[in-house]
Amino acid sequence: MPDIQKSEQNRNEQQDKKPAASFFNFSIKNIFNKNPGDLIFENITRFFAFVVFVLVFLMAYEMIKASMPSIKQFGLKFITGTEWDPVTDIYGALPYIYGTIVSSFLALLVSIPLSLSVAIFLSEFAPKWLERPVSLLVEMLAAIPSIVYGLFGIFVMVPFLRTTVEPFLSKKLGFLPFFKGAPYGFGMLAAVIILSVMILPIITSISRDVMKSIPDSQREASYALGATKWETIKVVLSGSKSGILGAILLGFGRAVGETMAVTMVIGNRSDISLSLFNPSNTMASVIANEFTEAISNLYISSLIEIALILFILTVILNAIARLIVWGVTKKYSGALN
Amino acid sequence: MKGKLILLAAMLLGIFSTSSFAQLKLNGAGATFPYVIYSKWFDTYHQKTGIEFNYQSIGSGGGIKQVTEGTVDFGASDAFLSEKQMKTIKQKQGTPVLHIPTVMGAVVLSYNLPNVGKGLKLSPEVLSDIYLGKITMWNDSRITSINKGLSLPSDPILVAHRSDGSGTTNIFTGYLSKVSKQWSDKVGSGTSVNWPVGLGGKGNEGVAGIVKQTEGSIGYVELAYAVQNGLPYASLKNKAGYFVEPTFDAVSEAAAGYIKNMPADLRVNITNADGKGSYPISGFTWLLIYKNMKDKQKVEAIKNFLKWAVTDGEKYAKGLYYAPLPKEVVKLDLEKIKQITYKK
Numbered sequence: 263m264p265d266i267q268k269s270e271q272n273r274n275e276q277q278d279k280k281p282a283a284s285f286f287n288f289s290i291k292n293i294f295n296k297n298p299g300d301l302i303f304e305n306i307t308r309f310f311a312f313v314v315f316v317l318v319f320l321m322a323y324e325m326i327k328a329s330m331p332s333i334k335q336f337g338l339k340f341i342t343g344t345e346w347d348p349v350t351d352i353y354g355a356l357p358y359i360y361g362t363i364v365s366s367f368l369a370l371l372v373s374i375p376l377s378l379s380v381a382i383f384l385s386e387f388a389p390k391w392l393e394r395p396v397s398l399l400v401e402m403l404a405a406i407p408s409i410v411y412g413l414f415g416i417f418v419m420v421p422f423l424r425t426t427v428e429p430f431l432s433k434k435l436g437f438l439p440f441f442k443g444a445p446y447g448f449g450m451l452a453a454v455i456i457l458s459v460m461i462l463p464i465i466t467s468i469s470r471d472v473m474k475s476i477p478d479s480q481r482e483a484s485y486a487l488g489a490t491k492w493e494t495i496k497v498v499l500s501g502s503k504s505g506i507l508g509a510i511l512l513g514f515g516r517a518v519g520e521t522m523a524v525t526m527v528i529g530n531r532s533d534i535s536l537s538l539f540n541p542s543n544t545m546a547s548v549i550a551n552e553f554t555e556a557i558s559n560l561y562i563s564s565l566i567e568i569a570l571i572l573f574i575l576t577v578i579l580n581a582i583a584r585l586i587v588w589g590v591t592k593k594y595s596g597a598l599n
Numbered sequence: 600m601k602g603k604l605i606l607l608a609a610m611l612l613g614i615f616s617t618s619s620f621a622q623l624k625l626n627g628a629g630a631t632f633p634y635v636i637y638s639k640w641f642d643t644y645h646q647k648t649g650i651e652f653n654y655q656s657i658g659s660g661g662g663i664k665q666v667t668e669g670t671v672d673f674g675a676s677d678a679f680l681s682e683k684q685m686k687t688i689k690q691k692q693g694t695p696v697l698h699i700p701t702v703m704g705a706v707v708l709s710y711n712l713p714n715v716g717k718g719l720k721l722s723p724e725v726l727s728d729i730y731l732g733k734i735t736m737w738n739d740s741r742i743t744s745i746n747k748g749l750s751l752p753s754d755p756i757l758v759a760h761r762s763d764g765s766g767t768t769n770i771f772t773g774y775l776s777k778v779s780k781q782w783s784d785k786v787g788s789g790t791s792v793n794w795p796v797g798l799g800g801k802g803n804e805g806v807a808g809i810v811k812q813t814e815g816s817i818g819y820v821e822l823a824y825a826v827q828n829g830l831p832y833a834s835l836k837n838k839a840g841y842f843v844e845p846t847f848d849a850v851s852e853a854a855a856g857y858i859k860n861m862p863a864d865l866r867v868n869i870t871n872a873d874g875k876g877s878y879p880i881s882g883f884t885w886l887l888i889y890k891n892m893k894d895k896q897k898v899e900a901i902k903n904f905l906k907w908a909v910t911d912g913e914k915y916a917k918g919l920y921y922a923p924l925p926k927e928v929v930k931l932d933l934e935k936i937k938q939i940t941y942k943k
Contacts, residue, residue, distance in 0.1 A: 530799025555764025
């Protein structure tokens, strides 16, 4: 009996002293007091968590090392330069950076309201018999390989955009800089639409799960205070803010990294133009397109530097989103206390 | 019991001895364009001799890289190596590298003009100006003057090109640089270039996709791809002034037209060749072989394989949509193959 008490006490102590002094928990006290199986398991999981760190840093290190020639040659001009000419070995990545950021942000802009509406409907309004099949269909969208989206884009969407949507837009809204130029079908608009369809299932299904995890007691409490349905949904939404933000982040990550489907419809021209009709290019697609046949060292190194920029960009965006999530949860928990 | 064991041992010995004898493996990497015929060759030759080939079609650039690093036994490329690249290989691997032309391909201009159908004609000047963005309409007088009898629409020309680096682009831009001074000054040639106009499609299928989907478009693809997919393509005016349709014979004739100017190392760009019937945008694809190799068995294997490939192997070419080497080039190849030697 006293043994059990002792171990329980020990566990409590363990929980209290959470920030362990060393990464691996092999202090003599632990070895004697703990179940050896637990100890081994704990350290194995810790090891793999550590491996993730090592992997990320190793990747960053290798990319920096491999892009050194191009960093030395071009410096900051690599980011501000707009000319990409493998023949004369001059590389400026601005059109690709622009293409990636603009296409991903616009895709989010289209996708967020759509997917949040679907998620709210599924978690708050839909009857059971409808919720199941619709959720299943949404999740199936996520499972479609991106090359299939690309083929759908080339054979169905692009011709439709060229013959119907883009002429209509340029007629009605042609005075705006966003709808100028010849309607090719291929271009930024096509990429934005494909991307928004691709990230819709991710944002939808995660947001729905998060909203469903808000306990019903909160909804009931809200109704009890005399709130309307809409006001109750607002309560649910504010409770699942950080989860939804996480979902949006994942969607954004997919949009930034998407290669195949985008490269098939975006037109692959390294131009910077406000017009959505204009062909454009992204960082991921230029790497996929040109890496296999890149021969000169500077060329390869420049492509790797683009990969590095893509890496840094995702790290920065993740950090910003983390900060927002922290801010939101702090405010929310503050309001509760 | 003992007898069984001996039998087992004998069997094992048998397996190992035969496999160690036949398990000579040759690793190669490089161009994707000749992959279909190479894999046919490797497969047939494996059945004949038991020598195994492992070929990674990772692209010419990757092939050259691996030959430079010495991680493969042979490489393959759609573009020949530059002097600088050859020097690097010699420094790193201690042996020069030989170019062995294997088959030929051509680049054709496919277009989408429903009212015209087949039979569009193009001249080098018109073609380069279309790709420079100087001719923008199909009914431009310079196009109509060489296409009398065709009703060309008053639509803008949509130019399509490859977005990925490729040997096809290298041959095409090499040709344009040869026939247009402005092109060579402004754009130049390479596996990927800074295109003045147009949309990029990934791979032959990407370019063909743009062309098929867009009325008034023109794009360049490999001859094999155009033939297999039934795309319409233009005849091109060659150096001698004749409009020639891209056919396998016209491609072989282009190589034959270059035979008297063939450099000793077989590194030659045969675009814009002489000869009445030669199609001007044609090119070789090469196997890159180390001249001196350290493994005696491998030297023999590679030499025998190459000899077989450029003679008997050529008969598979047309069936797989490649143009076979003309006899004169086969002769030069056989000479070259003799130079491969074993050296410690």
